[in-house]
């Protein structure tokens with residue numbers, strides 16, 4: 001065995017031990033996060049809306065996640081909040097509205 005073989009072997013062993021250690025530490029953390037049952041809020045359902053309401057929602061390009069982080073529904077003057085963990089409402093876009101969503105009718109609060 002040469003000096004470089006020995007170095008490779010040590011590196012290989014350290015890599016395996018390090019990978020195993022990371023798995024031991026991170027697996028329970030990942031399981032705890034998954035296990036808390038917290039789902040990401042979705043406000044994309046159009047159940048109960050009229051075809052005209054759905055058309056307005058589509059025409060104004062409503063999305064649950066604002067493309068421009070400076071213009072979320074929560075800072076739009078047309079938004080009616082129900083809290084950060086719930087879908088709110090809007091004066092022009094009918095149906096559930098995500099606080100972090102947005103549409104092309106966004107208007108700054110005055």
Ligand code: SF4
Pocket residue numbers: 062072073074076077078079080089090091092093097101102103104105106107
């Ligand atoms: S007008 Fe658009 S940006 Fe403003 S609250 Fe309604 S859906 Fe959100």
